[in-house]
Amino acid sequence: MNIKLTAAALILVVAIGIWGCAQPRDPSERWYTAEQVTAGKPLFASYCAGCHGDRGQGGKNWERPQADGSYPPQPLNGSGHSWHHSLVSLEKTIARGGTHPGATMPGFADVVDKQQRLAIIAAFQDLWGDKIYAGWLRRGGL
Numbered sequence: 602m603n604i605k606l607t608a609a610a611l612i613l614v615v616a617i618g619i620w621g622c623a624q625p626r627d628p629s630e631r632w633y634t635a636e637q638v639t640a641g642k643p644l645f646a647s648y649c650a651g652c653h654g655d656r657g658q659g660g661k662n663w664e665r666p667q668a669d670g671s672y673p674p675q676p677l678n679g680s681g682h683s684w685h686h687s688l689v690s691l692e693k694t695i696a697r698g699g700t701h702p703g704a705t706m707p708g709f710a711d712v713v714d715k716q717q718r719l720a721i722i723a724a725f726q727d728l729w730g731d732k733i734y735a736g737w738l739r740r741g742g743l
């Protein structure tokens with residue numbers, strides 16, 4: 602093969618590679634599988650819905666601290682700020698419980714294992730629209 606052609610082919614391959622990396626991730630392609638969502642839904646219903654709502658809608662006036670200074674359960678359906686937290690941090694919160702002073706959320710480390718905690722996250726992230734999910738990715742969710 603002639604050298605110029607080989608060089609041109611090489612440049613093309615590198616250019617396609619760079620272009621590919623620069624493409625934003627498609628938010629309709631989620632980190633989790635449909636199986637994880639299916640596994641997470643009943644766990645969410647058993648352990649989380651009582652406080653965060655059956656559709657993850659959160660408690661009333663969740664943005665305002667209560668009389669004792671603690672916060673009501675935030676929405677997990679994408680309307681709150683759960684999308685400001687990375688996957689690692691969401692998983693930690695579920696394992697260890699609430700982070701604000703006086704937080705009433707218990708830790709679930711002894712109740713659900715890591716795989717189940719990730720399935721629960723998949724179940725509530727599946728309620729997030731693509732725009733919220735894309736924002737989460739941009740903030741370094743993964």
Ligand code: HEC
Nearest residue numbers: 648649652672673674675682683694699700701704705706
């Ligand atoms: C007893 C009520 C209660 C239960 C049960 C509960 N939570 Fe919470 N959760 C809260 C409260 C209250 C907060 C706010 C805590 C704080 O201020 O630090 C919270 C905060 C969170 C946050 C942080 C949200 C944010 O926007 O910062 C996540 C994530 C979360 N909960 C997930 C879960 C999941 C998943 C479950 C089920 C495994 C669960 N919670 C069960 C009450 C609860």
